[in-house]
Amino acid sequence: MTQDGPITPVLLSGGEGSRLWPLSRRSHPKQFVGIGGPLTLFQQAALRFAPGEDGLFAPPVVMTGADFRFMARDQLECAGIAPEAVLIEPVPRNTAPAILAAALLMEARDPGAVLLIAPADHAIPDPAGFRQAVARGLPALATGQIVAFGIAPDRPETGYGYIEAGPLLDNTSDPIAGPRRVLRFVEKPDAARAAEMMQEGRFLWNAGLFLARAADLVAAFRLHAPHCLGPVSAALAGARDDLGFLRLDPASFAAAPSISVDFAVMEKATNLALVPYVGAWSDLGDWNAIWRGQAQDDAGVACHGPAEAIGCRNSLLRAEAGGQVLVGIGLEDMIAVAMPDAVLVAPRARAQEVRHAVAQLRARSAPQADAAQRDYRPWGWFETLVLGPGFRVKRIMVAPGGRLSLQSHSHRAEHWVVVEGEARITLGTQTQVLGPDRSVYVPIGTVHRLENPGPDPVVLIEVQTGSYLGEDDIVRHDDAYARSAV
Amino acid sequence: MTQDGPITPVLLSGGEGSRLWPLSRRSHPKQFVGIGGPLTLFQQAALRFAPGEDGLFAPPVVMTGADFRFMARDQLECAGIAPEAVLIEPVPRNTAPAILAAALLMEARDPGAVLLIAPADHAIPDPAGFRQAVARGLPALATGQIVAFGIAPDRPETGYGYIEAGPLLDNTSDPIAGPRRVLRFVEKPDAARAAEMMQEGRFLWNAGLFLARAADLVAAFRLHAPHCLGPVSAALAGARDDLGFLRLDPASFAAAPSISVDFAVMEKATNLALVPYVGAWSDLGDWNAIWRGQAQDDAGVACHGPAEAIGCRNSLLRAEAGGQVLVGIGLEDMIAVAMPDAVLVAPRARAQEVRHAVAQLRARSAPQADAAQRDYRPWGWFETLVLGPGFRVKRIMVAPGGRLSLQSHSHRAEHWVVVEGEARITLGTQTQVLGPDRSVYVPIGTVHRLENPGPDPVVLIEVQTGSYLGEDDIVRHDDAYARSAV
Numbered sequence: 003m004t005q006d007g008p009i010t011p012v013l014l015s016g017g018e019g020s021r022l023w024p025l026s027r028r029s030h031p032k033q034f035v036g037i038g039g040p041l042t043l044f045q046q047a048a049l050r051f052a053p054g055e056d057g058l059f060a061p062p063v064v065m066t067g068a069d070f071r072f073m074a075r076d077q078l079e080c081a082g083i084a085p086e087a088v089l090i091e092p093v094p095r096n097t098a099p100a101i102l103a104a105a106l107l108m109e110a111r112d113p114g115a116v117l118l119i120a121p122a123d124h125a126i127p128d129p130a131g132f133r134q135a136v137a138r139g140l141p142a143l144a145t146g147q148i149v150a151f152g153i154a155p156d157r158p159e160t161g162y163g164y165i166e167a168g169p170l171l172d173n174t175s176d177p178i179a180g181p182r183r184v185l186r187f188v189e190k191p192d193a194a195r196a197a198e199m200m201q202e203g204r205f206l207w208n209a210g211l212f213l214a215r216a217a218d219l220v221a222a223f224r225l226h227a228p229h230c231l232g233p234v235s236a237a238l239a240g241a242r243d244d245l246g247f248l249r250l251d252p253a254s255f256a257a258a259p260s261i262s263v264d265f266a267v268m269e270k271a272t273n274l275a276l277v278p279y280v281g282a283w284s285d286l287g288d289w290n291a292i293w294r295g296q297a298q299d300d301a302g303v304a305c306h307g308p309a310e311a312i313g314c315r316n317s318l319l320r321a322e323a324g325g326q327v328l329v330g331i332g333l334e335d336m337i338a339v340a341m342p343d344a345v346l347v348a349p350r351a352r353a354q355e356v357r358h359a360v361a362q363l364r365a366r367s368a369p370q371a372d373a374a375q376r377d378y379r380p381w382g383w384f385e386t387l388v389l390g391p392g393f394r395v396k397r398i399m400v401a402p403g404g405r406l407s408l409q410s411h412s413h414r415a416e417h418w419v420v421v422e423g424e425a426r427i428t429l430g431t432q433t434q435v436l437g438p439d440r441s442v443y444v445p446i447g448t449v450h451r452l453e454n455p456g457p458d459p460v461v462l463i464e465v466q467t468g469s470y471l472g473e474d475d476i477v478r479h480d481d482a483y484a485r486s487a488v
Numbered sequence: 489m490t491q492d493g494p495i496t497p498v499l500l501s502g503g504e505g506s507r508l509w510p511l512s513r514r515s516h517p518k519q520f521v522g523i524g525g526p527l528t529l530f531q532q533a534a535l536r537f538a539p540g541e542d543g544l545f546a547p548p549v550v551m552t553g554a555d556f557r558f559m560a561r562d563q564l565e566c567a568g569i570a571p572e573a574v575l576i577e578p579v580p581r582n583t584a585p586a587i588l589a590a591a592l593l594m595e596a597r598d599p600g601a602v603l604l605i606a607p608a609d610h611a612i613p614d615p616a617g618f619r620q621a622v623a624r625g626l627p628a629l630a631t632g633q634i635v636a637f638g639i640a641p642d643r644p645e646t647g648y649g650y651i652e653a654g655p656l657l658d659n660t661s662d663p664i665a666g667p668r669r670v671l672r673f674v675e676k677p678d679a680a681r682a683a684e685m686m687q688e689g690r691f692l693w694n695a696g697l698f699l700a701r702a703a704d705l706v707a708a709f710r711l712h713a714p715h716c717l718g719p720v721s722a723a724l725a726g727a728r729d730d731l732g733f734l735r736l737d738p739a740s741f742a743a744a745p746s747i748s749v750d751f752a753v754m755e756k757a758t759n760l761a762l763v764p765y766v767g768a769w770s771d772l773g774d775w776n777a778i779w780r781g782q783a784q785d786d787a788g789v790a791c792h793g794p795a796e797a798i799g800c801r802n803s804l805l806r807a808e809a810g811g812q813v814l815v816g817i818g819l820e821d822m823i824a825v826a827m828p829d830a831v832l833v834a835p836r837a838r839a840q841e842v843r844h845a846v847a848q849l850r851a852r853s854a855p856q857a858d859a860a861q862r863d864y865r866p867w868g869w870f871e872t873l874v875l876g877p878g879f880r881v882k883r884i885m886v887a888p889g890g891r892l893s894l895q896s897h898s899h900r901a902e903h904w905v906v907v908e909g910e911a912r913i914t915l916g917t918q919t920q921v922l923g924p925d926r927s928v929y930v931p932i933g934t935v936h937r938l939e940n941p942g943p944d945p946v947v948l949i950e951v952q953t954g955s956y957l958g959e960d961d962i963v964r965h966d967d968a969y970a971r972s973a974v
Contacts (some may be wrong), residue, residue, distance in 0.1 A: 308854065390908070441927070
């Protein structure tokens with residue numbers, strides 16, 4: 003057991019992940035996507051630090067953007083985790099204000115609260131091993147230390163920042179794995195320096211993982227980043243409950259500086275300790291990192307989905323959507339990622355440039371820059387199958403218990419054909435339950451609602467017809483999710 | 489005007505074009521696809537040799553496979569060309585038997601008939617210039633010559649066969665552009681020999697284009713390839729009319745050897761003349777040829793559709809389907825072709841290997857190996873938008889005048905929503921006409937028919953539900969196109 007603890011994980015999940023485009027999009031960023039298996043990175047992070055038999059962790063605090071609040075809550079629910087709180091960052095302000103908000107919240111709830119600050123979009127394949135590392139950091143909290151976890155490098159990586167480890171924090175520490183003093187932060191090095199640092203052995207990757215008492219974090223902000231404190235305190239004081247989410251006050255939070263926690267606090271703190279972690283870790287920061295982390299054949303080729311690599315070497319071929327075939331012939335050190343609405347091809351060495359491509363698409367108003375093909379809503383999701391002159395065909399999934407708003411449209415009629423589950427459909431004053439192979443017609447202007455009262459997902463095909471088919475042709479008469487927009 | 493003529497073009501359009509996968513598929517091969525503009529290669533070929541004011545050409549004879557007969561006829565109709573005949577090759581037997589069948593047919597119809605044998609999947613950007621070259625070949629027919637058209641090389645190409653030109657056929661010929669004797673055929677050379685041949689100046693590319701009297705072609709087959717004559721004559725004698733197509737007798741045609749006309753006849757013929765053509769020509773044989781023929785920016789990058797090339801050089805980026813975005817970063821000498829159901833990435837230098845990839849996909853039973861997403865039928869086309877457990881959603885286009893068979897299904901029900909045009913729909917004994925936004929339900933077992941009696945295309949969305957959704961769940965009660973299968 004721990005002297006402090008249990009630890010409240012603070013899951014940072016507000017990022018955009020544009021370097022993993024087209025899989026990751028602003029509307030559905032990488033932490034909420036499954037990169038390899040059935041679990042998303044966010045779910046993996048939540049489960050890695052989930053309350054368990056060892057009593058190490060308490061329920062998490064989730065920091066995320068307004069657009070992702072339902073996604074985060076649903077994914078936690080599917081993973082069987084009830085959060086301590088889901089805080090909505092009304093505008094993105096980098097990591098420092100988000101961490102400070104979580105620390106202030108938890109300090110108020112429990113003056114002795116201990117937090118593990120954890121980005122929710124990383125991969126740590128050995129969660130048990132990492133939990134042991136976290137436990138090794140706990141004793142240092144007694145002396146008011148903030149503990150950074152540093153990853154022992156397995157290669158001279160130029161894409162990460164490093165932390166230089168100093169002597170052991172005290173004589174009682176484990177001489178190999180115990181906490182050490184921090185000498186300094188090192189910016190991303192060039193290749194030569196990275197090789198030197200690897201040889202010197204005392205440089206660890208900065209993974210953005212920190213353990214501290216909430217009060218000590220707040221104190222460090224007060225000392226090193228006092229300009230953050232006012233706006234973030236006000237944002238928390240003005241936060242309002244929004245269907246169980248805690249929405250930070252937008253105007254106050256927007257007044258906070260956009261700054262990373264390293265730059266604002268950690269690089270200046272003198273009470274920073276470092277616990278090494280010897281094990282696999284990846285920030286999954288770009289497609290090259292995905293290639294490295296994925297199972298490869300003897301030629302270094304990693305395939306995902308229905309991909310065929312013919313005479314390829316050291317390449318990543320991913321067909322993200324079921325059914326789409328990706329064929330690579332003679333590729334060397336390349337990345338190819340295929341989705342039905344967007345395809346990326348680039349050398350591995352230029353994986354970092356993907357975000358520029360996204361910016362370029364955005365400048366040209368290509369919807370694929372930011373919008374995922376599947377649009378997630380609090381009640382489930384929908385996707386456009388085909389958009390033609392005067393019509394649009396959508397596939398709609400309503401999760402069990404999901405309930406769309408009571409709505410009407412001024413310019414379009416809708417045909418619904420149920421293909422899975424049992425849908426409860428309200429048209430005007432009439433309500434009926436329709437199963438597979440049943441259909442209904444919603445004329446222009448008719449008030450209607452779609453719900454899933456059953457235990458299984460409802461899937462239906464919607465054929466819209468009309469002169470205008472934009473998502474903004476909607477009048478909400480009542481909404482279970484208190485939304486003013488769609 | 490011409491001493492013989494008008495010339496009957498024989499459009500060879502039975503090929504598979506697997507090296508242009510995924511755009512070209514066995515079910516919809518390259519000659520029937522638009523590579524650049526709105527016209528397909530087949531239409532371009534038909535229009536290049538269309539009857540015109542110069543009286544040079546008569547209506548064409550089309551040689552094609554059974555699967556493409558409606559495609560060929562519809563595309564001719566859209567191009568405003570009424571063919572002399574559309575002959576169906578029941579099995580593919582390479583060019584010699586197809587050409588002999590056309591020659592026998594036309595010799596029977598007109599003993600003085602003159603034929604231009606023309607592959608229907610090549611690009612000749614200057615049709616007027618090429619027609620002049622054809623006209624220059626006509627005088628040689630008086631002495632029973634077969635005239636090959638040779639393309640003056642603009643690069644030391646190793647991918648084509650060559651023909652070596654000899655002295656002028658006679659003193660009255662144009663000393664630059666007039667017919668010459670053929671010295672020999674040269675197989676695809678290596679790079680060094682190709683460079684030598686280009687410098688020597690008397691070697692022209694063999695484009696598979698030949699002009700001859702039908703009787704002289706038949707005589708050449710009789711002399712050099714007598715084993716072709718029996719089976720092909722029998723196939724023509726046993727041919728039957730099939731809704732205006734002339735279907736060669738399958739058993740007889742199958743008995744013909746599968747052999748190219750060069751190998752069977754041209755390389756042996758002593759009455760072969762050669763007319764040079766100085767102008768652009770391409771066999772569009774692989775993606776490298778497409779790259780060469782497409783407009784390129786200063787860095788040699790050719791884009792098609794919504795493709796973004798960032799820092800690329802000498803590469804081809806094609807997004808074939810509207811709306812799909814293809815992003816290439818830092819590509820050098822690469823080809824990337826994206827379609828919603830299949831993507832190809834390969835170095836230009838390995839473009840020839842695409843057919844091996846197709847074979848590999850075929851071996852794994854991937855439907856994308858052979859089937860195009862859009863399935864063309866005599867009445868129009870359909871495509872599957874989504875296939876899920878127990879349901880399938882299709883978009884169906886019925887061309888004006890199109891009429892699906894009177895049919896029923898044993899395992900699936902169908903919902904139809906009309907989104908464009910006016911559809912005539914028969915259900916059991918009832919017939920109704922439905923316009924956009926109208927829908928109808930076809931229960932399992934109900935005999936039904938869909939027709940387009942109007943002047944505009946009909947588009948409808950079909951939602952199938954049922955335990956089995958294969959295309960073979962169909963009972964045809966009556967079919968305007970005399971089909972036994974779908």
